[in-house]
Amino acid sequence: MAKIVIDGKTYEVNPANNLLQECLSQGLDLPYFCWHPCMGSVGACRQCAVKQFRNAEDTKGALVMACMTPANDGAIISIEDPQAQKFRAQVIESLMISHPHDCPVCEEGGECHLQDMTQMSGHNYRRYDKKKVTHNNQYLGPFINHEMNRCITCYRCVRFYDDYAGGTDLSAQASHHHVYFGRHEEGVLESEFSGNLVEVCPTGVFTDKVFSEHYSRKWDLQTAPSVCVGCAVGCNTTPGERYGSLRRIVNRYNSEVNGYFLCDRGRFGFEFVNSDERIREAQHVVNGSSSPLTDAQVKSVFAELKSAQAIGIGSPRASNEANYALRCLVGEENFYAGMSAAEFDCVQLHIQLARDPAFHIPSVREIEQADAVLILGEDVTNVAPRIALALRQSVRNKAKELAAACKIPQWQDAAVRELAQRQNSPLCVLSPYATRLDDIASDCVIDSYAVLTNVAYAIASAIAPAAPEAKPARERAELVQRVAAQLLSARRPLIIAGSSGGAVMLRAAANIAKALQGSRHSPVDLCILAQEVNSVGLGMLAGSGQNLSAALARIARGAESRAIVLENDLFLRAEHGAVAAAIDKLEQLVVVDHIATATTQRADYLVPSTAFSEHEATYINYEGRAQLSYQVNRCHSQAQPAWRWLHTQSDMHVANLVDRCAAEAAGFAGLQAVLPDTSQFIAGMKIPRQSHRYSGRTAMKANLNVHEPKQAVDTESPMAFSMEGIPSQKNASILGAAWAPQWNSNQSISKFQAEVNGELKQGSVGALLLQKQAASGGFFSHDLLARPASNDGLQLAIAYQIFGSDELSARSPAIRERMTAPYISLSPADARSRGLAQGDEVAIADTKFTATVCIRSRMQDGTAALYCGANEIDQFSLPTQVELSKTGFNSARGMRGLIVSDLHEEGY
Amino acid sequence: MMQKKAIQGKKHATNLVETIMLSLFKDTFTSQVKTLYQVFMHAFVKADTVEYPEEQPYMFPRWRGRIILSRDPDGEERCVACNLCACACPVDCIALQKAETEDGRWYPEFFRINFSRCIMCGFCEEACPTNAIQLTPDFEMAEYIRQDMVWEKEDLLINGTGKYHDYNFYRVAGMAIKGKGKGMAQNEAPPVNVKSLLP
């Protein structure tokens, strides 16, 4: 700790930080643009000037940039010094000379960092009367609007997009006061993290296009803390609603999970909530004709099912509460996880490994600290996108290490990058196809899963001879030794695996981590990725072996004639034929869901449930972190939260359901820790979901009836569906939206952090549920995947896409624009030998399914990676080895929108 | 000693009451007469009121009455749906939704004022950056049915510029709309050629 004096007051600060960070951490207002908590300082904008004095006698002082000056012990500075103030006012005036007169038609208006900083710096009237510099805009795809005139050349966009997120298609162009930030030509921004530009850019140059289509000012949105349901990372979000529809999602800071950034699936994939495909009323379907059901009738259907024996099939996309309520209704022995057998095995193993004291499942923030990473058979960018962004930071630990050795502070971003050039910490990717992380990988192995698992076991045995031995192919032996050595010498090695490679690969990952653990005292970081938002929660609720195949088999045996399916499309999770056959056998199929699926079409009773923004719920992410997601808006149809339908007790609400789940369900002890501590609220008042400037209260519904309805009362949560109550001034764990006086943008979050980029003042990062249990002991035995018997046919692996592989986000129009048709990746040699060209349409094996040929130069001969589209291909019906036959050339379906680094150019 | 003082005090008080009563009576009397006189004299003064509704009063242009939405000098809708009026409204009686035309102009998809709540404060007009929303001298807004006090854009939008004749927001703003590209607004240089390094 160091002591510095700011405007005559002494503060305890961290000398590793710069002055700007410290001023903000201390809650002081100092304007800035180019500095970002995650990206460090470059001193580009000159807005953060303060006066620094040499010693107590020095009265003159000198202007310094706070973001470029370390907070050394004994520093004396002044923010309020008149010269510093005047300097800042001049800087903002010069930044604004070409700024257009756009605020009323700018989506950033009202949450614009530039507006805030202009006000704060004291620039009110335009004096400059010369011509303004103007720019042409570009089309940047379905997510982002471009309005270059509003740029103040802080360089944050390119520093985020290129330096932080590894993008290659956004750059600073031209020179002097003509600098331009855009692509080399119009086109879709390729990065999976492009949406963060909306928040990173302090002005309205990059704005949210999806939001713009049904725009509302920030102050008009009804908001609440929520959790992304796009994947198992569980990023924290703030969705906003207006006039009954969900308008947008922005980041909600959580120091351990997503920090300041989301992926584009999470940010733009919410619109299924507003979709026409939503199920809005309960129906009883008899011979294809449906009749509506009242709430009481639905309740009686469930009451009947409770007494009669029924099978309950849960869902990894449903909340803990919904799954638990279903389990209570049907009984534990009749509750099945709605996951394929293979995936369920992975999830169970996942939970087992997470409880093993030898391993530690790292949070996203901890992943950033890894200095040697091995990814085993997982396409991280497309399965758990936010983690891919964290991995891009982890490889920079080499640079940070070098900088530390030269005594360069970590926040000196340009210096640290310059010093390291392209030196990265090691990252080795084992994958069936080239991934989007290959550009930062030190080694890549692209081959079939059979080969990859073998390599993985070989790495384990190279680290610890006690591990089961495996013989890699001779050409891989050197790589195996190299990776083993990198992991052994790392300070904080990290192994990543997931269910894509199956349980075999997970066991190999565990062996490597265990081998590493032998040489150290602390647990080894083993990051296991699950597929969906609540895969882990469902895995904890379902008994072993209680997977979908078991449920279907039981139905097929005729043992049970009634089933309840909870928010799950079974056709996505098992072979279509088997699902259809089982459903045919049933006398009564009750489906509770919020959106129409192939399964809801087969329902005898269809019961509408609410989507993620319409109910309060908890989800458990890949780490076993339980997080609470509040209700944002009310659902004005017959839909109710699934657990409310399923629960026969009428006085239930989320809080006591959570308590009950914590008390009764094994492994859920501690879940209640995610509930807010209502005793800390001021005078027991609620927290408003609407801002203090929420407009139109007496007009928005006046067209229906001029007599305003009573404000909706939320009897369940500590938040109010109105402006009533007291917004929390300090506690961001329960906050409508981040806002502080003079700070209207999301950057106001610094007012809620104990230290900038650190924990929130109230902590509250969720509750880690997977408690360590007794050590499991030895290594897993070496159960190799069988090598193919013959060499004809391509070994098939499944490929994932960030836009399309997730069932719900794939219903959002903007995401749809980025989705590709099913494609199958082949090596050039395999394509040539089969007479296939880029873009050809082929039938897969003897099935009726077709896909577009995508020839990729880095595919291994003899293997193929198939992307099934949004369940356009039934992946469970395919053999592990396939042959392809050409059915036609279909350029229209093509691979439009497919972004891969190794598309084979020849002849396309 | 004490007793004497008390008696003296009492005497004092009686005197005071008498004086006050007397002066009150005098004042009241004179004022009554004066008032009667003035009322009488008013019979000969020109009336300030008019025989409303047979005769219409003169309303000053800046009177804050019925709200309208105006058009710019080119006849296009002025409102850009920026929501500032709604935000400024102390009784929250304005609600609207932004939409965009093919030309790139922002406009309100709907624009609703609940006049049964409006207090004619004029804050919306003051907040409006485009001079779209204006208060007019019309005050005759009584309705038998309260629901009729809810006005939609069709009811609010007039066919002229209202009080402010010349202002056209899009001529000043940097956003391009059909017919006004980048660099064509007031005080704008033509768009930069990013491929050039010339100063």
Ligand code: SF4
């Ligand atoms: S970027 Fe900010 S200051 Fe500029 S036009 Fe948009 S809202 Fe106004």
Ligand code: SF4
């Ligand atoms: S586009 Fe935005 S982030 Fe990029 S330099 Fe301009 S103002 Fe900064």
Ligand code: SF4
């Ligand atoms: S990484 Fe996953 S949880 Fe995070 S924003 Fe993306 S889809 Fe949502």
Ligand code: SF4
């Ligand atoms: S302030 Fe003016 S331009 Fe903005 S919404 Fe209101 S009327 Fe329209």
Ligand code: FES
């Ligand atoms: S924030 Fe310090 S110079 Fe930009």
